[in-house]
Amino acid sequence: MSWFLYILKSKVNEKFYVGISQNPERRLEYHNSIEKGFTSRYRPWEIIFTKEFRIRADAQAFEKKLKSWKNKKAIEDFLLRNK
Template sequence: MYFTYILKSLKTNRFYYGHTQNLSERLNYHNIGKVKSTKAFRPWVIHYFESFETRSEAYRRELFFKSKDGKQWLRANNIIP
């Protein structure tokens, strides 16, 4: 099982998009500062996630979330403001 996730920074209210096989372990990596791009914005919470059978499906969904159409879809579904 693979996950596409959106994290929310409790410090700045910014969002981070990613994919992983172990959601709780990945969140922990973000919160202990092992991810360079999110280290300055800790702490993080899981804001939204979806599960997939394959890594490629999860990665494609992550790329969609990061796209203009993806951001519009997330806003239309009240996932992000």
Template sequence: MDNFYTYIIESLSDQSWYIGHTNNIGRRLEEHNSGENKSTRAKRPWRLIFLRKFETNL
């Protein structure tokens, strides 16, 4: 079984939220904060405010 995560991050610059999903939350949060994600680049830094793990048979 693989684990996937639904997450919500909050921008520390304007308190907006971004909702996403990933199979590696540490890597994904680093991508948001390093500017690799075009959708969240302008509102860095980000902090994780919600995380839920799901198991899948994919």
């Protein structure tokens, strides 16, 4: 089964969230329904990017790379280059 890297964007501010899942739509529902944690503070979220991987470790490595940027501008630039 495939793994997906996904990027969520908050509909109430300019926050991004990066994660991996085998089912990004179901994961979005989770992020929009939880009561605690980072994603609960900035919901509702929408999926703005997905990338499919065959191997979980590859998805995790890409997730780690994006999360290491810690810079909203870097993620925005990535999204512009990968439309």
